[in-house]
Amino acid sequence: MPGLDGDQIRRRLADARLYLCTDARADRGDLAEFADAALAGGVDIVQLRDKRLEAGPELRALAALAEVCAAHGALLSVNDRADVALAAGADVLHLGQDDLPVPLARRVLGDDVVIGRSTHDRAQASAAAGEPGVDYFCTGPCWPTPTKPGRAAPGLDLVRATADSAPGRPWFAIGGIDAERLPRVLAAGASRVVVVRAITEAEDPKAAAEALSAALRG
Ligand SMILES: Cc1ncc(COP(=O)(O)OP(=O)(O)O)c(N)n1
Numbered sequence: 416m417p418g419l420d421g422d423q424i425r426r427r428l429a430d431a432r433l434y435l436c437t438d439a440r441a442d443r444g445d446l447a448e449f450a451d452a453a454l455a456g457g458v459d460i461v462q463l464r465d466k467r468l469e470a471g472p473e474l475r476a477l478a479a480l481a482e483v484c485a486a487h488g489a490l491l492s493v494n495d496r497a498d499v500a501l502a503a504g505a506d507v508l509h510l511g512q513d514d515l516p517v518p519l520a521r522r523v524l525g526d527d528v529v530i531g532r533s534t535h536d537r538a539q540a541s542a543a544a545g546e547p548g549v550d551y552f553c554t555g556p557c558w559p560t561p562t563k564p565g566r567a568a569p570g571l572d573l574v575r576a577t578a579d580s581a582p583g584r585p586w587f588a589i590g591g592i593d594a595e596r597l598p599r600v601l602a603a604g605a606s607r608v609v610v611v612r613a614i615t616e617a618e619d620p621k622a623a624a625e626a627l628s629a630a631l632r633g
């Protein structure tokens with residue numbers, strides 16, 4: 416089945432509100448079932464973020480995610496590696512400040528994959544808002560988070576500053592966000608969020624995604 420072209424992916428990105436990063440759940444063996452539940456609850460983008468995986472197992476996990484994402488009309492995201500994103504036929508590649516430079520990733524991927532950037536202060540956010548080849552960016556962490564240990568949290572001040580600067584491309588708040596904290600993130604000016612534990616550690620991932628999605632689309 417042919418994938419989406421760049422215009423189709425960018426249209427879906429513009430509508431996206433809820434972005435989930437998950438590990439491959441190797442200990443539970445339920446990646447496809449888990450992702451299906453999260454997507455049924457309203458997740459728009461799923462990223463495989465599992466630093467323990469070599470490229471082979473990563474591609475197998477991505478193949479499982481690609482099937483459920485396609486069934487729900489959601490986007491599939493790869494973390495860090497342009498070669499893996501290309502091989503997996505992913506829609507999105509996410510790059511942090513210390514990852515592959517965007518022009519090199521574009522050389523590997525062409526224009527039919529969207530590229531996102533992590534930012535952790537105003538200068539990085541403002542650079543990502545104008546950087547050629549970048550389609551969206553994330554600001555965070557909003558709160559210190561065990562999912563990204565050692566990463567200092569700029570907090571909601573960065574969300575407020577980013578919202579005030581009215582960037583002309585989609586951006587997401589990330590880090591420590593759950594349903595209870597989400598109203599504060601929205602009040603600070605974000606309209607899109609990325610979560611990990613709020614869904615991966617939920618007893619009922621579909622209900623957790625539904626609660627976040629309803630607040631985001633409220
Ligand atoms: C959607 C999204 N936002 C931020 C990150 C973090 O990227 P990075 O800073 O490169 O850290 P790692 O995730 O690679 O540890 C992300 N992966 N996805």
Ligand SMILES: Cc1nc(C(=O)O)sc1CCOP(=O)(O)O
Pocket residue numbers: 436533534535553554555556557560561562563566589590591592609610611612613
């Ligand atoms: C992967 C990641 N990147 C961050 C950043 O600020 O760029 S914060 C983060 C972890 C977010 O996990 P949780 O929702 O479990 O707090």
Ligand SMILES: [Mg+2]
Pocket residue numbers: 494495509510511514
């Ligand atoms: Mg990275």
